[in-house]
Amino acid sequence: MKYRIAFWNILLKDMRSYYLKPPNVSWGIVFPLAWTGMFFVRSGSSLDSVLSLLPGVVALSILFGTTSVLAVTVTFEKKGRSFERLLLAPIPLELLMLAKTSGAILFGVVNAFVPILIAGLVTDLSLATWGPLLPAIVLIAMTSTFLGLFIAVSVSEVFEAQTFSNFIRFPMLFLCGLFFPIALLPWFLQPLAYALPLTYGVDILRGVFVGPSLMSQLLDFGVLGAFCAALFALSLHNIRRRWIL
Amino acid sequence: MRYNRSVTRQAPAPRKQQSGDSLVGPDSHTAPPAIAVLDLVKRFGTVTAVDGISFSVPSGQVFGFLGPNGAGKTTTINVLTGLARPDAGSISIAGMDCSRNPKAAQHLMGIVPDDSNLYPELTGFQNLCFCGALYGMVHADREERARELLNTFGLTDAAGRKFATYSRVMKRRLTIAAGIVHRPSVLFLDEPTTGIDVASARQVRQLIRELNRSGATVFLTTHYIEEAERLCDRIAFVVSGRIVQENTVDQLMRQSEGRHVVEVSARGATTPLAAALSSAFPATEVEAVSGGLFRITAAGPIRVGAVVVFLEEHGLEVTEAREVRPSLEDVFVRVTGLAAQEMKREKERMGAGGGGAG
Numbered sequence: 320m321k322y323r324i325a326f327w328n329i330l331l332k333d334m335r336s337y338y339l340k341p342p343n344v345s346w347g348i349v350f351p352l353a354w355t356g357m358f359f360v361r362s363g364s365s366l367d368s369v370l371s372l373l374p375g376v377v378a379l380s381i382l383f384g385t386t387s388v389l390a391v392t393v394t395f396e397k398k399g400r401s402f403e404r405l406l407l408a409p410i411p412l413e414l415l416m417l418a419k420t421s422g423a424i425l426f427g428v429v430n431a432f433v434p435i436l437i438a439g440l441v442t443d444l445s446l447a448t449w450g451p452l453l454p455a456i457v458l459i460a461m462t463s464t465f466l467g468l469f470i471a472v473s474v475s476e477v478f479e480a481q482t483f484s485n486f487i488r489f490p491m492l493f494l495c496g497l498f499f500p501i502a503l504l505p506w507f508l509q510p511l512a513y514a515l516p517l518t519y520g521v522d523i524l525r526g527v528f529v530g531p532s533l534m535s536q537l538l539d540f541g542v543l544g545a546f547c548a549a550l551f552a553l554s555l556h557n558i559r560r561r562w563i564l
Numbered sequence: 565m566r567y568n569r570s571v572t573r574q575a576p577a578p579r580k581q582q583s584g585d586s587l588v589g590p591d592s593h594t595a596p597p598a599i600a601v602l603d604l605v606k607r608f609g610t611v612t613a614v615d616g617i618s619f620s621v622p623s624g625q626v627f628g629f630l631g632p633n634g635a636g637k638t639t640t641i642n643v644l645t646g647l648a649r650p651d652a653g654s655i656s657i658a659g660m661d662c663s664r665n666p667k668a669a670q671h672l673m674g675i676v677p678d679d680s681n682l683y684p685e686l687t688g689f690q691n692l693c694f695c696g697a698l699y700g701m702v703h704a705d706r707e708e709r710a711r712e713l714l715n716t717f718g719l720t721d722a723a724g725r726k727f728a729t730y731s732r733v734m735k736r737r738l739t740i741a742a743g744i745v746h747r748p749s750v751l752f753l754d755e756p757t758t759g760i761d762v763a764s765a766r767q768v769r770q771l772i773r774e775l776n777r778s779g780a781t782v783f784l785t786t787h788y789i790e791e792a793e794r795l796c797d798r799i800a801f802v803v804s805g806r807i808v809q810e811n812t813v814d815q816l817m818r819q820s821e822g823r824h825v826v827e828v829s830a831r832g833a834t835t836p837l838a839a840a841l842s843s844a845f846p847a848t849e850v851e852a853v854s855g856g857l858f859r860i861t862a863a864g865p866i867r868v869g870a871v872v873v874f875l876e877e878h879g880l881e882v883t884e885a886r887e888v889r890p891s892l893e894d895v896f897v898r899v900t901g902l903a904a905q906e907m908k909r910e911k912e913r914m915g916a917g918g919g920g921a922g
Contacts (some may be wrong), residue, residue, distance in 0.1 A: 320700065321699070321700025322700070324697050324700045324701070324702065325697055325698050325699070325700055327700070328694060328695075328697035329697075329698075334682070334693055336683070336685050336686070354715070399684070400677070400679055400681035401681050401682060401683050401684075403647060403677065403681060404681065404695065404698065404742075405698070406647060407644070407645055407646065407647065407670060407673070407675050408670065408698035408699065409667060409670035409671035409698075409699060409700075410667075410698070411667065412667075437684065506862075562650065563646070563647060563649060
């Protein structure tokens with residue numbers, strides 16, 4: 320009961336303080352739209368190609384939405400020492416960090432549905448296989464959020480969090496199979512592409528909207544789940560090592 | 565001669581009623597100490613911030629951790645509360661072993677850090693409610709408690725304002741309120757009056773007394789000697805991460821029994837004369853305090869007339885000479901070897917609060 324109260328209030332505070340603020344809400348809507356527009360311009364495609372673009376736009380909306388906000392807010396609270404209040408609360412660290420990241424996960428999930436809703440207005444989504452969509456979005460959101468957390472606990476300054484985020488996100492953007500099929504990447508980059516969580520998230524979404532996935536969905540979910548667990552565990556390890564001196 | 569020849573005795577400062585000189589309180593046969601620390605060590609690289617300290621705080625007492633900046637006071641609080649890991653030693657809070665599991669007793673602890681670290685984007689009321697929620701307080705309970713504390717701390721009118729807009733003193737008050745919102749039984753206060761004005765510092769001390777009267781055990785770090793003297797049952801003098809002495813205030817003060825202290829005020833350059841004065845009166849310890857004041861301490865009576873004549877012959881205009889009651893500061897200086905000047909400089913650097921009346 321006491322943990323539930325603490326968990327819920329941490330989530331609620333973060334939603335109010337960060338995620339429901341106008342700049343973030345507009346970020347959640349404008350960013351996916353901007354990505355969609357960019358893909359259209361790049362491909363010169365018609366509205367029929369929306370489905371082929373959708374997996375990438377959804378994945379990027381989640382990735383950028385979650386990592387941008389979380390990496391900055393956690394670093395900001397750590398710098399202002401208000402994060403110490405959370406560390407001093409009688410809540411297990413695992414639960415505390417889950418509460419702290421839940422807002423970002425929810426934000427990522429909501430972000431994901433913005434391009435899907437827009438796509439639903441301009442094209443026919445009836446052929447999509449909806450079953451794996453929600454679990455995939457939640458898992459991509461969790462993995463991206465924990466990546467943001469990992470970034471946040473690896474740096475000391477807000478600007479470092481932003482730099483580190485971009486250092487990880489942009490290579491991932493170009494290597495996850497969105498712009499170029501992985502098979503067409505230079506041989507030395509292909510292993511790197513398979514070492515990125517977004518590759519597996521995009522593959523599940525491709526299976527949902529476009530057709531069969533390149534890899535088995537079980538493998539995609541398994542690898543994403545493993546990334547999720549590893550990033551969370553690494554982040555907790557870093558918090559214990561760097562913040563609880 | 566234009567100085568006031570009359571030697572006046574300063575009234576002793578009111579001190580906290582002693583609850584007993586023994587290490588443990590009357591209920592200690594049944595209750596474990598609120599805080600028990602044994603051979604605690606904390607290192608940062610090659611620097612040993614806390615160097616094998618041991619102490620025990622019986623339930624319901626105010627324990628002062630007194631020392632200059634850099635003595636290891638905040639590090640000790642961080643280790644006791646779980647914000648830092650000990651390298652060696654054991655910590656027990658209310659009988660619970662916190663050495664390996666610092667979370668074990670965090671529900672009993674209230675922590676007021678040396679910095680006001682609440683959430684700038686939340687209002688005063690929201691901050692208190694959020695802090696209550698972190699300790700599992702239900703909605704109605706934490707809202708009622710928040711209102712009560714805002715009233716107690718004189719912040720009711722600012723309850724709806726964001727913390728970021730609060731003045732320094734208001735921030736300090738709300739930070740203390742946040743530390744006690746869940747009614748902790750062990751309260752850690754890190755330099756609670758540093759950086760706030762004298763009147764607010766007095767209010768904060770009054771609050772600490774009231775909290776203690778209501779049953780809370782208080783662990784207080786400070787570099788204001790008078791504050792420790794007035795609030796604490798027991799005091800530990802800390803220097804360079806070590807406790808150099810720990811006892812009740814009365815026991816510590818007994819060490820200065822029979823000692824005489826005279827303060828001489830003069831106009832002119834006092835500092836260069838301190839060494840000369842000390843040489844001329846070899847049985848005395850002379851300290852040139854800022855503001856043209858000499859503080860002369862000796863084991864026996866001090867020949868005030870001779871001192872005055874000496875100073876006037878050396879070009880100073882003596883305005884007042886008075887005998888003062890030896891203070892805890894004198895004991896601290898003798899025990900730690902640290903000049904009171906050093907503590908005073910810190911006092912001035914850190915802000916106006918602390919020391920004054922209270």
